[in-house]
Amino acid sequence: MAADKVAGMAxxxxxxxxxxxxxxxxxLAVAGHRVTVYERSATYGGALGRFERDGFVFDTGPGLLRLPAVYRDLFVKTGKEPLESVVEPAPVDPAVRHVFADGTEVALPNASRAGVMSALDDALGAGxxxxxxxxxxxxxEAWDRTRRPLLEEPLWPNWEVLAREPYPALKQRRLLRAPRQAATLGEVAAWELGGGRLGALLESYALEYGLDPSTAPASAAxxxxxxxxxxxxxxxxGMRELARAVYERCLARKVEFVFGADVRLVREKDGRAAGVELADGAVIEADHVVCGADPRGLQRMLVERELWGxxxxxxxAALGPSRFTVLLxxxxxxxxxxxxxxxxxSPDAAAEARTAFAGPGTERPTVTVLRPDDPAVRPDEDHEAVTLTATVAPHGPVDWTDERLVLRYTEELIAAAEPAVPDLRERLLWHExxxxxxxxxATGAEGGSVPAPSLAGAGAAFLHPANTTALPxxxxxxxxAHPGGGLAHAGMSGALVAGLIVEGDDFRGSQ
Incomplete structure (x- = not known):
């Protein structure tokens, strides 16, 4: 039984x-606990940042939300209010428009499998x-096999079962060789989708999440x-509004926030976490400590404690890829x-992957262009706010303080976006x-790395650490942390941690 069940309010x-x-x-606050959040920066939201200038408003983090049910559940469980009562979520239709290297275009409708198939036939040919x-x-099938253990349940001690590939890849007959099955998403794109534009379509999903198609497991499907x-x-x-709504929900449930508070140490007593120590020397006692930052920093806070055996x-151990963003x-x-x-x-996806995961390159990157139809993000109807994003190597392997490199990548993204935004350069007032x-x-993540979602397969190399540690x-x-990166996944991690603290050993996952 969890300690707070015995002691009451923790x-x-x-x-x-x-x-x-x-x-x-x-x-946790709704469950009756006294919760205080210590944030080293001056604001909330982590990667969900915002930049404003001259009446233009830009998201500097995720630009879209998938699996909105995660946040609908959060607001119902913490106040019996629908998500729509605090923000205005709107489905994006078409969900995405793709512009391939040869100029071919296809617009895919939102949440319509039949519509997607029809659009692909029209743009890429019958079949x-x-x-x-x-x-x-x-x-x-891969989703059905992994949804519960990867998204809705804690990472159980038998997590090794997730090392097996859940995607039912087709067997490929090889001349004079034994049949093979695709092990990576890149192989799925080449062998099952025939490469080309359809394969590029699939690989772009991996790249957008910071995954290399040549190494990401087939389960990235x-x-x-x-x-x-x-x-x-x-x-x-803007997506920052979602962060504001969650922050205000915390305040309404009496969660306290202390900004500009840099946690330097996790204190231990009698073999369990007992609080934290701030950079100014202040000591805060606690019955439980929840780390919402990069857990690699925890090991530096507890040098003599092995947190992950x-x-x-x-x-x-290695830094993951980051994002390069241009605001127009x-x-x-x-x-x-x-x-x-x-x-x-990108004209050369393989070369781009080498750039994104190894260092700066010369190939034009795959660029995501966001053009929200939202009066709240522009000064008036005679202007437009546009955001360009590409996956790049983190700071460390690449020196992103090099002004010439930053200027080159800025130019690369603007040039790549021109097919999506006609007359872009003639319309450009300024960029950031x-x-x-x-x-x-902004986030405290080493090198500016952006975490990808947890995935099964590949020998469990794409899992994230459990929500519990070896220190009670x-x-x-x-x-x-489990279940990994992305707005929806982050929200799920919060539900899992709360369940583990409130219900302890009885917790079997989110419902």
């Missing part, structure tokens, strides 16, 4: 005010839709399945026919750039 310290941490804080639809059937099944959603006023999933203020109104989200594909260094400063009373939440 004192809980939460490190960081990211989305997973705040989701945990709100749920493309059927081939994609058959792939989604296999992707659904669940990423396009999730988007095309549950849809893509935008929050009016050989029988546990450890935090990644444009004169001229947004055309009514413009897609909210356009993916402009956000590099991995800026992301590291110390928990992890947010994108760097």
């Amino acid at each position: 004192r809980i310290v939460v490190i960081g005010a990211g989305m997973g941490a705040m989701a945990a804080a709100a749920r 493309a839709g059927e081939r994609w639809g058959a792939f989604l059937v296999r992707a659904r 669940v990423l396009p399945y999730m988007e095309q099944t549950f849809g893509s959603w935008y929050v009016r006023g 050989a029988d546990r999933v450890r935090p990644a 203020a444009l004169r001229g109104g947004r055309p009514s026919t413009a897609a909210h989200r356009t993916v402009v594909h 750039t956000r590099t991995p260094v800026d992301l590291a400063r 009373g110390l928990y992890t939440a947010g994108g760097w």
Whole structure:
């Protein structure tokens, strides 16, 4: 039985005010605990940042929400109010427009498998839709096999079972060789989708999540399945509004926030977490500590304590990829026919992957262009706010303080976006750039790395550490903990941590 079940109200310290941490804080406060959040920066929201200038408003983090049911559940469970009572989520339709390297375009409708298949047939030729639809059937099987253990349940001690590949890849007959099955998403794209534009479509989903298609397991097929099944959603006023709503929900449930508070040590007493020590020397006692920041920092706070033994999933040793973002203020109104989200594909996806996961390169990147139809993010109807994003290597392997490199990448993204935004350069008033260094400063993530969702297969190499640690009373939440990165996944981590603290050994996962 959990300690707080015996003692009643527990004192809980939460490190960081990211989305997973705040989701945990709100749920724990509703359960009757006294929760205080210590955030090293001056604001809440973690990666869900905002930049404002001259009446233009930009999201500097995630631009869309998948699986909105996660946050609907949060608001119902913490106040019996629908999500729609605090923000205005709107489905994005079309969900995405793709512009391939040869100029071919296709717009995919939101949450409509039949519509997607029809659009692919029209743009890529008869049979493309059927081939994609058959792939989604296999992707659904991988989703059904992994949904509970990867998203809705704690990472159980027998997590090794998730090392097996759940995607039912087709057997490929090889001349004079034994039949093979695709082990990576790149092989699925080449062998099952025939490469080309359909393969590039699949690989772009991995790259957007910070995954290399050549190494990501075949189970990454669940990423396009999730988007095309549950849809893509935008929050009016920008995605930062979702962070504001969660923060205000925490305040309404008497969660306390202390900003500008840098936690330097986790204190231990009698073999369990007993509080934290701040950079100014202040000591805060607690019955439980929840770390919503990169858990690699925990090991530096507890040097003599082994938090992840050989029988546990450890935090990644190497830095993962980051994001490079260019914010564009444009004169001229947004055309009514413009897609909210356009993916402009790189001419050489393999070379781009080497750039994104190894260092700076010369190939034009795949760029995601966001053009929200939202009066709240522009000064008036005669202007438009546009955001360009590409996956890049983190700061460390690449020196993102190099001004010439930053200028080159800025130019690369603007040039790549021109097919998606006609007359872009003529309309450009000004631009702002956000590099991995800026992301590291805003989120505290080493090198500005952005965590990917947890995935099964590949020998469990794509799992994130459990929400519990080897130190009783110390928990992890947010994108760097199970079930991994992404807004929805972060919200799920908060639900899991709250369940583990409130119900202890009786907790069997979110319902």
